[in-house]
Amino acid sequence: MRNHHVKLNSLATANPSWYVPQKEAYEHYNTMFKLADEERDLYKRLLLDSSIDGRYIGMDNIEQVTETNPDELNKRYLKYGRQICEKAIRLALDKAKLKPDEVGGLVVNSCTGYLCPGLSSYILEDVGLPTDIQYMDLMGMGCGGAIPNLFAASGIVASNPEKPVLSVAFEICTSTIFMGEDPGLIVSNCIFGDGASAAVLVSDNKTDKNPEDITLLDYESGLFPRYRKDLQYRTEDHRLRNVLGTRVPVIGAKTIKEVANRLLKRNGLVKEQIRSWAVHPGGTSVLDGVSRALKLQQDELRHSYQVFKQYGNMSSPSVMFVLKQILEHDRPNPGEYGLLLAFGAGFSAFAILVRF
Numbered sequence: 001m002r003n004h005h006v007k008l009n010s011l012a013t014a015n016p017s018w019y020v021p022q023k024e025a026y027e028h029y030n031t032m033f034k035l036a037d038e039e040r041d042l043y044k045r046l047l048l049d050s051s052i053d054g055r056y057i058g059m060d061n062i063e064q065v066t067e068t069n070p071d072e073l074n075k076r077y078l079k080y081g082r083q084i085c086e087k088a089i090r091l092a093l094d095k096a097k098l099k100p101d102e103v104g105g106l107v108v109n110s111c112t113g114y115l116c117p118g119l120s121s122y123i124l125e126d127v128g129l130p131t132d133i134q135y136m137d138l139m140g141m142g143c144g145g146a147i148p149n150l151f152a153a154s155g156i157v158a159s160n161p162e163k164p165v166l167s168v169a170f171e172i173c174t175s176t177i178f179m180g181e182d183p184g185l186i187v188s189n190c191i192f193g194d195g196a197s198a199a200v201l202v203s204d205n206k207t208d209k210n211p212e213d214i215t216l217l218d219y220e221s222g223l224f225p226r227y228r229k230d231l232q233y234r235t236e237d238h239r240l241r242n243v244l245g246t247r248v249p250v251i252g253a254k255t256i257k258e259v260a261n262r263l264l265k266r267n268g269l270v271k272e273q274i275r276s277w278a279v280h281p282g283g284t285s286v287l288d289g290v291s292r293a294l295k296l297q298q299d300e301l302r303h304s305y306q307v308f309k310q311y312g313n314m315s316s317p318s319v320m321f322v323l324k325q326i327l328e329h330d331r332p333n334p335g336e337y338g339l340l341l342a343f344g345a346g347f348s349a350f351a352i353l354v355r356f
Contacts, residue, residue: 005204006154008214008354009164011324012091013317014084015056015195022050022190028062029189039181046190051284051305055193055312057174058084065177070238077113077175078122080194085119085170086126088198093127096164096200100128104163105156109138109145109316111233111345112171112240123168134160142231142344143280145169145316146197147352150340151219153201161203170196171315176233176240184244191283192242193312197320214327214338217353220263227251227347252282253289255349256341260294263351269337275356276332277301278322280342281308290341303329316344332356 020028026047030040058080059065067073085108093100106129108120115122118137123129134156138149146169153167173192178185204215230245256279264270271294279290281304291298298305303325307318314321319342332338336356343349 006157006201006216007204008150008199008216009202010092010095010200011197011320011327012088012095013195013197013321013324014087014091015193015311016058016080016084018057018059019054020057021054022047022052025055025190028065032062032066033179036181039186042183042186043190046187050190051309052191052312053309056195058172058194059174065174068237068239073175073239074113074115077172078115078119080172081110081113081119081170081196082122082126084194084196085123085168085198088196089123089127089166089168092166092198092200098164098200101130102164103129103133103166104160105134105153105165106168107136107138107149107153107156107165108168108170109141109149110170111140111142111145112173112176112315114139119170134165140345141316141348142346143282143313143315143318144342144344144348144350146320147219147340147342147350148221149316150199150201150216150352154216157201157203161205165201167199167201168196169317169320171317173313173315176242178236178239178241184246185242188242188244191313193314195311195314195317195321197317197324199320215355217355218263218267219353220259220266220351222255222259222349224251224255224347224349227255231347232345249283249285249289251347252286252343252349253293255347256290256343256351257293259349259351260339260341263339263353267353269353271295273337274339275336276326276330276338277304278319278326278338278340279304280319281305281322282313282318282343283308
């Protein structure tokens with residue numbers, strides 16, 4: 001990407017149709033499960049006095065929140081993954097004035113279920129993409145996955161500049177609800193929701209310029225396995241069980257700062273030259289930690305806080321929801337810089353430098 005710049009030509013997002021306010025979520029948890037007193041108190045505190053209004057969930061009915069059969073959970077992951085990815089892709093293609101048969105590449109990332117073949121196979125069928133497409137499915141990268149997705153998709157554009165490429169991130173986090181008294185599980189059950197994003201990437205030498213084009217200038221990542229046990233999925237009772245340690249806000253801020261500083265230094269930039277900050281909205285404590293670590297005003301992260309308030313944490317597509325809000329509400333001036341920052345399982349951290 002450093003030698004061949006790629007443009008993000010259009011961006012769209014999608015969610016399942018069912019929106020559950022946090023108060024309603026508390027009522028469901030309280031009536032459908034036998035909660036210990038401490039569990040109930042924590043659910044009540046997190047859901048009734050919440051920094052989240054509500055979350056979109058990919059379920060047919062509320063009884064599915066009690067489902068523990070891994071086969072049924074993966075069916076739901078596939079069903080709603082297909083629905084929201086198709087919706088986001090069609091919106092992105094419409095914005096880019098493209099037809100499905102014009103697409104030359106597809107990169108899909110997710111971490112909340114397992115499919116073989118990956119969802120790319122179903123997307124090709126649902127959207128009508130060409131069968132000679134260059135494609136890949138990325139798994140296991142957690143909440144940061146949309147950024148390495150953009151990097152991989154940029155590589156496909158660079159190899160074939162004549163064809164646009166789709167970068168798709170999706171998660172059905174509610175297919176990994178796991179009940180237990182561990183506070184990390186309770187927090188997970190209170191903040192995660194479902195969503196998808198789709199971006200169309202094209203070569204920067206294309207003559208048909210779009211005023212909303214974003215040039216992807218450079219990419220940076222970091223992998224810190226000494227913190228692996230603080231943030232991961234592990235298999236328990238044949239299901240995915242989220243592990244969310246208490247140190248995540250501190251580690252997330254520390255690792256994001258490291259990759260951001262490396263990226264800025266390599267490009268001869270300082271923090272003050274960044275006009276827009278799209279930071280993964282992993283939670284208010286995460287965003288507060290990033291704000292302190294990078295010495296940013298909370299207002300500079302207002303879109304991240306707002307996405308968390310509206311949607312909760314949707315894992316990997318969340319940072320793309322933030323970028324979409326920046327484009328729609330801030331309308332950055334041409335030539336201004338932005339930074340996309342996210343972290344994920346591993347412990348991993350990712351950054352992309354962009355120019356509007």
